[in-house]
Amino acid sequence: MISRVKRSIANDMESSPAQVARRTGRPLSFDRDAALVTAMHLFWRHGYEATSVADLTRAMGITPPSLYAAFGDKRRLFLEAVDRYLGGIEAIEHGIAGAASARDAARDLLVAAALGDTGDDTPPGCLLASSLVTSSPDAEAVRETLAATRRRIEAALRARIERDIHEGLLPSGSDAEMMAGHLFAVVQGMSTLAKDGAGRNKLLGIVDSAMAAWP
Amino acid sequence: MISRVKRSIANDMESSPAQVARRTGRPLSFDRDAALVTAMHLFWRHGYEATSVADLTRAMGITPPSLYAAFGDKRRLFLEAVDRYLGGIEAIEHGIAGAASARDAARDLLVAAALGDTGDDTPPGCLLASSLVTSSPDAEAVRETLAATRRRIEAALRARIERDIHEGLLPSGSDAEMMAGHLFAVVQGMSTLAKDGAGRNKLLGIVDSAMAAWP
């Protein structure tokens, strides 16, 4: 992560004052971030395991040694693509925690998922939800990393609901764990529906249907 | 399918009268159905693409040529395993259509999914929902077959809801498509949650939360 920041600073040198040490040696011949976005789209469409390094290098316009030098290995490239996709897990958590109400947080999350699952210029479905659901034993550790990210988002939503319960904005008998679980299941499920062909209006209608469960 | 019936009749010959021609040649040395169930469990746990033929033959206790002779190829074995898992897609459709009310059909489907996703002796999650969400281009046709099965179940649920709307058992303004979509998204999502570690009580609580959206 630190090296990534350094590198992007170095790449921006032409437009910034010379206060950071310039890297010596041959500069990178490709746009690292553009290559990362390309990889993200491939993982998004075909999933982690079904996307081969050969697929990646072909789409990114680089050779395998360049990929490994720039991103480590397939696993780290994937995790970096997921981070790039989410815009940082912390940003999502803060977005949920900082919503005006738990209901707003829930609706915002569902609508964002529905829109993100059905973008015109992006693959259908959600990268986080769908790119690594089942896995070979080799990829199990990567799968678990993604599962942990999914649980963090669900936990953030649950915490926001609990806050509204404690503040009396929701009935005291409300079950925050099950409400968050339900909404997060809808997020996961909408991704599969999108991959199976559901369009944006369908998913937004599902959001309305799901929000009808709100107390 | 027909050959399967013939074969199982032939295998049951010891206990039935000699009205069916007995097969000549060396008999099958393994229990075809038990092998199918073993394959089903492997696909269930690891998904279609991550389960190799070598994994299958090792677990089934047979060699690759036996697998290919008995099941065709990996794709057909998988589809047969899915059919065995569902107990026949028609049975599911009839179950939904024949429920006492749309609400019963919905609740039954969700509870069956929650229980099936968290069996003690079976892998977590749902074979239909999780074994082939994303795929390589090679497996895209198989993925689409599974997607069609998923859509059939959702369509059966939607049809059952529409019937109750027409019969006045549900408010005339109800949107059957979105209600069915919501519930089916929960089914899909619960499978992912189960694979991510959610237990039976959690999923049953999610069912209650989702059913709270019922008019």
Added chain:
DNA sequence: ATCGTTTCCTAGTGATCACTATGGAAGTCG
């Protein structure tokens, strides 16, 4: 016993997997 039929295992096929050793090319420095 012999024949026809079917299944059995051994031992592979070429293709693709993630990944890398090597050496030259392309830069920045003094």
Added chain:
DNA sequence: CGACTTCCATAGTGATCACTAGGAAACGAT
């Protein structure tokens, strides 16, 4: 310029992928 650093492409590595050719073995029928 020459020294140093870093990235580049070529050309592979062994492992695993789905799948199968070929011949021996096990059956019912005769």
